[in-house]
Amino acid sequence: MTPTKTSKKSTPYTRFQTTLGEVFEKIDLSAAERKLLSEPQAIHRDTITIKKDDGKKATYPAFRVQFSNARGPYKGGIRFHPEADLDEVKALAALMAIKTAVVGIPFGGGKGSVQCDPKDLSKRELQEISRAYIRAFAPHLGADIDCPAPDVNTTPEIMAWMRDEYEKMTKSYAPAMITGKPLAYGGSLGRDTATARGGFFILQELVERDALDPSELRVVIQGFGNAGGHMAELLHGAGFTIVAVSDSHGGIYNAEGLDPVRIEKYKRKNGTVAGEYCTGSVCDLERMKMDGVQRITNEELLELPCDILIPAALDNVITEANAKKIHAKLILELANGPTTPEADVILEKKGVKVIPDVLANAGGVTVSYFEWVQGRSGEQWTAERVDHDLKRIMLSAFRAVRRTAYREKMTYREAAFAVGLRRIVEAMRARGWVES
Ligand code: GLU
Numbered sequence: 001m002t003p004t005k006t007s008k009k010s011t012p013y014t015r016f017q018t019t020l021g022e023v024f025e026k027i028d029l030s031a032a033e034r035k036l037l038s039e040p041q042a043i044h045r046d047t048i049t050i051k052k053d054d055g056k057k058a059t060y061p062a063f064r065v066q067f068s069n070a071r072g073p074y075k076g077g078i079r080f081h082p083e084a085d086l087d088e089v090k091a092l093a094a095l096m097a098i099k100t101a102v103v104g105i106p107f108g109g110g111k112g113s114v115q116c117d118p119k120d121l122s123k124r125e126l127q128e129i130s131r132a133y134i135r136a137f138a139p140h141l142g143a144d145i146d147c148p149a150p151d152v153n154t155t156p157e158i159m160a161w162m163r164d165e166y167e168k169m170t171k172s173y174a175p176a177m178i179t180g181k182p183l184a185y186g187g188s189l190g191r192d193t194a195t196a197r198g199g200f201f202i203l204q205e206l207v208e209r210d211a212l213d214p215s216e217l218r219v220v221i222q223g224f225g226n227a228g229g230h231m232a233e234l235l236h237g238a239g240f241t242i243v244a245v246s247d248s249h250g251g252i253y254n255a256e257g258l259d260p261v262r263i264e265k266y267k268r269k270n271g272t273v274a275g276e277y278c279t280g281s282v283c284d285l286e287r288m289k290m291d292g293v294q295r296i297t298n299e300e301l302l303e304l305p306c307d308i309l310i311p312a313a314l315d316n317v318i319t320e321a322n323a324k325k326i327h328a329k330l331i332l333e334l335a336n337g338p339t340t341p342e343a344d345v346i347l348e349k350k351g352v353k354v355i356p357d358v359l360a361n362a363g364g365v366t367v368s369y370f371e372w373v374q375g376r377s378g379e380q381w382t383a384e385r386v387d388h389d390l391k392r393i394m395l396s397a398f399r400a401v402r403r404t405a406y407r408e409k410m411t412y413r414e415a416a417f418a419v420g421l422r423r424i425v426e427a428m429r430a431r432g433w434v435e436s
Helices: 012-024 031-036 086-102 123-140 156-170 194-209 226-237 260-270 298-302 341-350 363-377 383-407 412-430
Strands: 042-051 057-068 074-080 109-114 146-150 218-222 241-247 250-253 294-296 308-311 330-332 353-355
Touching (some): 012 086, 012 341, 012 412, 031 412, 042 086, 042 123, 057 123, 057 146, 074 123, 074 156, 074 363, 086 109, 123 156, 146 156, 146 363, 194 226, 194 330, 194 363, 194 383, 218 298, 241 260, 241 298, 294 298, 353 412, 363 383
Parallel strands (some): 074 146, 218 241, 218 308, 308 330, 330 353
Antiparallel strands (some): 241 250, 250 294
């Protein structure tokens, strides 16, 4: 990877474009193809208005970005977060297009957001926002058009409200219009743990290949939501030593290892969307009664002595400012966009292997694909079938990326982009969007 100039103001989308530009230098694409891969096909925006519990009106900006449908319907989550503006959603939609191509499932890429803070909202208000989102964007959604899913701060319950609103509006039965739904209303077995499981299969492969002993591998995980929490449990179960975890309130560290099952149980019992500061948080040490555990900030967590670092929360956390101080030899990106292009250069020089988001966290959208197939066919797959097929897809994607990295002397991120972009271009050529 060639060093990049520090841009004046880096944003999620400029960071995506920097990586894209670097990969374009290494793969042979026409100007027309590059142009199509550089901007979203459609951007939809609206303002959502709801009545708050106190009777006052509140409005929130909302977006759906449709980056590419060259390989199939747009696919990607909806995020509820105060910082999820259009720029961020564009970047996330682009990553989805590459991600679905890397794992070879028949989707394009899209993403949506409502710029709200769910921690300040009641359950009723959240439901209002979820239904209003569907009313705003319904003409652009559908199983064959654009299929949303959960993302940061959105849950199976929210997916159910969204499907219900869509079915009421369109007077239809539409189980495949959205994925990540609860089991009781068209969900798939294994979807809740899929993002973590997908990344876990890759780690397992790496550990087995190098004949490493998991108990000697110290793991640090940033984020204890759907991806990070499940990953901690999976790795703990497989004998890895989890030395630190965190959530948005802060983190905890114990060089001897933590028990993520206990933390998860505690969080489930006490964590609420509108919980008071630290109640139900992983840093609520007093109430969890944990000994030998030290409280740390999310920034300190990234620089801890460890072998494997798993960012599983938000983007832009491993940057030029802290990349030099990272001890891990391997970074597995369960979050989307956690590492900046500048940090990538530093990590590469240090010999740190980065398994990029578009591969590492693709397990989530892969099981979304299984859910979509089940919704369209009326089938109900067993947990074993989901797990078996997820493993097959994740490992074949990982091997394709590793092969490309090795043969073309690329980092894993560049190789994953190269694999994904080439597949998107193949579809664009086949469809006659560009000359073949
Ligand atoms: N939000 C997840 C992601 O970023 C899942 C998307 C989906 O299942 O469509 O990959």
